[in-house]
Amino acid sequence: MFERLHSQLTIQKMLGLLIGIGFGFCLQKGGVTSYDTIIHQLLLTDFTVIKVMGTAVIVGMIGIHLMKSLGWIHFHTTTGSVGSSIIGSLIFGVGFALLGYCPGTVAGAIGQGQLDALVGGAVGILIGTGIFAHFYPAINSKILSIKIFSAETIPELIHLPRWIVVILMALMIAGFLLFLETNSL
Incomplete structure (x- = not known):
């Protein structure tokens, strides 16, 4: 049973990687990186x-x-909520406005060698993730559960x-x- 599950997870990961590379290729060729x-x-x-x-x-x-x-x-x-939608929108919007990339396009820009995307984007994503993780307990109890859908x-x-x-x-x-x-x- 575990061999079959492991085999399926490996195939899923490989398909995910291939689809991700294809999506990144399309982003780059579309000019959005x-x-x-x-x-x-x-x-x-x-x-x-x-x-x-x-x-x-x-x-x-x-x-x-x-x-x-x-x-x-x-x-x-x-289940989502109004609170989680607002927090997610703010985090995405502020990062997008400050850097000029979204997470998908920053990965594509890094792949094509853009140093600003590597330094500002990858480092910014890591710092932002760390800040969110640090404040998650407070955010979860006070904001994310506001008006659950x-x-x-x-x-x-x-x-x-x-x-x-x-x-x-x-x-x-x-x-x-x-x-x-x-x-x-």
């Missing part, structure tokens, strides 16, 4: 980042739900089958990306 591209996104003058990430969300959302439907993967969700997933929240929600979300994101492509804001 460039500091200038990200800054222009923040200034709302270049929507490359939204286009690449929106496409990644569509592919990932459909892929995850397809693999789950086929029984290839099993995952669990946890009534459902773990959007389909559960709106009482619709998962595939209907996946298709509707994919169409909405694709429509928004098409709008960005055809209209200059």
Whole structure:
């Protein structure tokens, strides 16, 4: 039994590594590992980042739900909250605004040899993780449990089958990306 489990975990890790390398390749080829591209996104003058990430969300959302439907993967969700969403958004937003990279793009930028991403990004992620871990007990008891959501997933929240929600979300994101492509804001 343990040999089979170990074999499956090894395959999962290898697939995860390969998919991660592929995603990093797509980020780099899409231009979103460039500091200038990200800054222009923040200034709302270049929507490359939204286009690449929106496409990644569509592919990932459909892929995850397809693999789950086929029984290839099993995952669990946890209940979120308004407090955890606010803390997560603040940490991500402050880091993104200060550095000009998000965690995914900083990894891609490090991979292409950008020293600012290595020093500022990797070191910043480690320091930020350490600070969050240090204050986690206080944050967890006072903030993360504020207004816990009534459902773990959007389909559960709106009482619709998962595939209907996946298709509707994919169409909405694709429509928004098409709008960005055809209209200059």
